[in-house]
Structures are given as C-alpha cells and as structure tokens.
Amino acid sequence: MSNQSESPNPTSSSNKITLKTSDNEVFEVEEAVAMKFCTVKQYFDDENNNNVTSGTSTTLIPLPNVESHPLAILITYCKKHLEIKANNADNKKEMEIDMEHYEREFLKNVMPQELTELILAANYLNFKEALDFFCRAVASAIQNKSVEYVRKFFGLESDFKPGEEEKLREEFAWSFEGVDED
C-alpha cells in the first residue's frame, strides 16, 4: 500500500523520498517535506555521503518508531506549513496570521488523545515546528483548568498517598480559585 503525495508543490524539487512506518506503510513524500523531519534529513544526508556515486533519486528510509496515522497527519501539516511559508515569503506578519488560522482549523479535527501520538512522532522525527505547535496546543488546552480536568486530559491517575494531595491543595489553595469550568 502506498500513500501517493498529492498536490505537487511548485517550489520544491521533484525528488521523492520514501518513508516506511512501523506498521509497514510506505509514504512517498517530496524531498522538501521530508527534509523538515530532521531525523529523516540526517539519515538521508548520511546515506548520500556513503553513496556519492550511486546517484539514486529515491531512498527508502525506515521509521521504526512512527506509525502511519500520525505520520500522515504530520505530512499534511508540513506541506501546509511550507505552502503558507512560500505564499508569504516577503511578509512575516501575513505568514503568522495564515499559520494561526490553519492551526486553529487543524486542531478542530484532532482529538486530544491523538495529540500524544503526534507529539511522540514529531519528537522522534525531530520536526521542531510541529512539536512546538503541539506543545502550545496542549498548554492552551490545560491552561487554567482544574487538577481533575488535567488528569482526564492526560489520562493520568493520582499517585499521591492519602492525605498528601489534600496537603498540597491546602498549601496552594489560592491557585485553585477561579479555574475554568471543566
């Protein structure tokens, strides 16, 4: 099975890079997109240095720690990111506005549970812009929320001994005032 990359980007080279996920799916992506994933770029550069004479335009890069689901989303995000950047090459302010707009729409289609997968994948791929965006998204989701909301969001259980949590809550009683409704 192969996810063909659609909508050719006029600014990028036509070189394709093939990525293989842990669940054995194969993605063929534009070089410009793949190079935003620093882990892929490192692998790609090392390969090229080792095979200067081979001259192949397609390289297969295995990604044993990334599943196909988050990778597909990251590729879409990356393409859009590059597109917005190219469209507003001379206007940083416009670029930020477009990016913000896109990111807002993006988050509407992402379940909180998916964010973990995406963060882990972006972290493994060392895709800085995406990691930064997802961390920002998580922070704004839990900002000024109650302890219970944060636990539910992260699926974490309290591991405090009985009485320990009450003591903490008493110490920081002021911080629990005026938190948002869950």
Next chain:
Amino acid sequence: MSDDNNKNWECLPGEIVTDIFLRLPIKSIIICTSVSKTWRRLIQNPAFISTHLIHHSNTSHNFLLSRLCLQHHQEFYTLHNEDDPDFTQHTKFDSPFHAPKSKYYYGTFRVVGMCNGLLCLVDDDILTDINKLFLWNPCVRKFLKLPDPNIISFTLGEFTASIGFGFDPKTNDYKVVMVVTLLYRLHHSRSRPMVTVYSLSTGKWRMFKDHVVPTCAVRGREPQAFVNGALHWLAWKRTNDRKFHPFVLVLDLGDEIFSEISLPEFPGYTCESAEALGTSVSVYGNSIALFHNGNYSFERQHFSGCLNIWVMKEYGVASSWTNVLTTIDQDRGGGVPRALGFKRNGEVVLLKDGGQIILWNPESQNIKHLRITGYQYSFVGSYVESLVLLDKSTKGVVTY
C-alpha cells in the same frame, strides 16, 4: 484504544512535559504540581525553576512599581507592560503582610532590591532602622523572613544600614548584604562599615572580615543597584580637606570582593556633609546610572537645586559617564523631581515633588504624566515572573 493512549502520555519524555509546563502561566504550573508525584518532582525542581526563569527572562516585558495606599498606609505592587505606551496596570499584588486576616506582620515595608522575580523587603521601623527583612515571590505567594542579622546590637550605638540584594550565579544562590555605618564614626576618615551577607542556601548571615571592606561610609536607606552580578551603592570617603568625596562602592556577589567606581564631576560633587547630597545609583541596562537629586536643605527640609542624571555608557569605564539630563533650578519652590529608575527602552521614571509619577524620554525629551501616585520609597524595575522559592517548602518559607 483509550488505554493505549493513556500509556502514551505517561511515556512522554520529561523534556516534552516540561516544555509544555514552560508555556503555562504560573498559576497553572502550580495546579500541575497536584496532578501527580512525577509532575510535582518535575516542577518543584531547581533545574526546572531555573529553565523557567531563563525562558521568561528573555520574553518578559513586565515592569513593577511599588506604591502606597495612603488611606490604609499599605503598600501594593503593580505590574505594567513595558511596551504599553499608556502604562496600564495589568496585575496587582497585595502585600501578604497586610491582608485583612494577615497573621504575619504589620508595618510598612519598602523594596530594597529585586532579582529574578524575588523581592527583598525591609520594614520601615524608624526607631531601630533595620528590623525585619523578607524575601518574597508574589507569583508563587511565598515569602521567607530572614533571621536577624548578626551585627545589629544596641551596644554599637546609633547606626545607619544599607541593604543590597542579588543573585550569585557562581554558587546559584541569592544573597542579601547589609552595610552598617556607625553614626559616631561617620566623620572619621579611617572608619569602615561593617558588612554581613545572608545566603538563601545556608539560611545564615556571615560577617565580612573588617580589612576587606574599604574605608568609607554608606548612608542608610540608600537605593542600591544590582547589575552584572554586583551590588552598587553610593558611598563617601572623608578626605583631609574635611569634605566627603562620593564614589560607587561595588561588591561582586560571586567572589565577594569590593571595588570602586569613580563618579563624574558634577556641581556639589564634594560637600561638607554626607547627608546633604541627594545622590543614588540605579540600574541602566547592563550598566549603572547616577541620580543627583539636588542638595538637601535642612532649613527647608527638602531638596533644592536641580536633578542631574548621568549614565555610564560603558560599565566600569569612568570616562564614559554621560550627562543625559539637568533640569532647571527648582530652588524657588516646586521641589526637585526624583528619578526612580529606567524602563528598558531608556525612559526615566520620575517622582515629582507632589508624588505624581511621570515618564521622561531622554531622546525625544517628551514627558508623559501617568496619573499614578508614588511615594518616597516607590521602587521601579523590570520584573520577571518566576517560580523561585517554589522548591523551598521547608526552612521557614511561608505560603500564604
């Protein structure tokens, strides 16, 4: 599916979780300490507190102003955005020592120094001059009452004490320094102040050896400036011509060595009486500035003359002192405005004789009236919201 995801959150690397924490306001970070033990360990941790501080030092645009509510004789502290031309107040901290149900302390306090979001306060008990000292982080609502300094004793006779507060990056420690000049020795040309330093990490005061302190006198309640890891006070030397020669006394908090910086020559540079010179040192970017607020007239009980502001363009280079402002002589009434400090953009915060606070721009010469009232001990400075003291749950730190 849900179980898998729960496992995923738990296996997020610590640096990603802390990256998320760094983007939260302090209140939410504190809520997170109650989520789980792991999270509490990540947050109440000197390494995280220091990362948080560095992250916010680079992005903060807060400016703190301490004011006095005249009706209740209580101080309060307001934060303003430095880039906001209207200087609108966006946060107000009430003093923990004056809350209606406060079981702590009473009295008026003034700020003697501010560093990394931590304020050093002293209560203004005129009878003993120095009574109680506090370190306070209003953002995490914690404070610490310092033990009494080891040199204060009534047997010494009347004294005047000046306090400095700063951070020593070498030992990663906060230090409070007290310079005590005995009044009966003020006019002796060979007397040295007594100096003692408090370290937050040891929780104790330690006396300086007498011979490491230069012969000079430092007037009490003198504003100090913490710049480049060193404290700066205005001090005087008594010379054979029976005059007081002012200079900047410098104490590096890392190696705890004193040094001196010469002052520019200004009218009334030397004077017959140390008390008559209204001069103080202030922070100016990565260097210092000198405020000379005219001369004090004992007869008329106020400062007269003119306000002079000098900035040291290149830190430590005496020839780089540059005069940026000399106001017209206010001798015929009105009083001399007092400079409180600089904003990051170079504007000077001035306190007029009537208490109104104004901003003066040295470049455009524009004056802006802020419609805010300050008081004699109003303190201003760039402020960073920090978590300092959050990891210190013992050793006398009080959460209120």
